[in-house]
Amino acid sequence: MSGNIAAPPATVAPSGRPRGILIIDDDEDVRRLLGASMRHHGFAVWLAADGWEAVKIYQSHRPSIDVALLDVMMPGRDGPGTMAALRELDPQVRVCFMTGYAGRYTEQDLLSLGALVQKPFRLGELAERLEGWAAPPASHEDLQESRLGDNGPGSLASRESSPAEFPSASS
Numbered sequence: 501m502s503g504n505i506a507a508p509p510a511t512v513a514p515s516g517r518p519r520g521i522l523i524i525d526d527d528e529d530v531r532r533l534l535g536a537s538m539r540h541h542g543f544a545v546w547l548a549a550d551g552w553e554a555v556k557i558y559q560s561h562r563p564s565i566d567v568a569l570l571d572v573m574m575p576g577r578d579g580p581g582t583m584a585a586l587r588e589l590d591p592q593v594r595v596c597f598m599t600g601y602a603g604r605y606t607e608q609d610l611l612s613l614g615a616l617v618q619k620p621f622r623l624g625e626l627a628e629r630l631e632g633w634a635a636p637p638a639s640h641e642d643l644q645e646s647r648l649g650d651n652g653p654g655s656l657a658s659r660e661s662s663p664a665e666f667p668s669a670s671s
Contacts, residue, residue, distance in 0.1 A: 517544070518544040519566045519567075521546070521565070522565045523547050526546045526575060531548075532547075554586065555586065558593070564599060567595070568593060570595055572598070590623070596629075596630065596633055597615070598617045
């Protein structure tokens with residue numbers, strides 16, 4: 501083994517530009533890790549520390565952002581509150597929530613608003629799913645069926661050979 505890791509192919513939007521992702525998480529280490537991983541997988545990345553910053557970034561870069569990855573539990577404006585603000589700007593914005601702890605929200609609450617990934621999850625598989633979610637409109641049913649970390653048949657958590665790359669954390 502040479503030790504070299506080949507970079508995955510870039511994720512490309514129909515316009516030919518890289519797919520864009522806005523990552524919103526109040527934990528700086530999580531933002532940086534996710535940002536680096538998504539860049540490695542070919543995404544153009546914007547990072548926001550909270551919902552207010554996310555809205556400002558989305559206003560400035562909306563044509564280049566294909567999907568928003570939102571932590572559910574954040575101080576101030578939480579993930580669903582941030583999603584509502586983004587949807588005021590663009591009712592078609594695609595969102596994916598990530599959480600280790602959803603607080604007052606149920607899984608069904610979050611799935612009714614967008615896609616959902618449960619921590620822990622594998623970064624490479626998250627990137628693959630985000631590529632799909634960032635693609636031209638998928639049906640809401642497709643998003644609901646595409647959950648990571650749900651411990652169901654075929655889920656990441658049920659695979660013997662899938663150690664977590666991203667630790668579980670209360671967000």
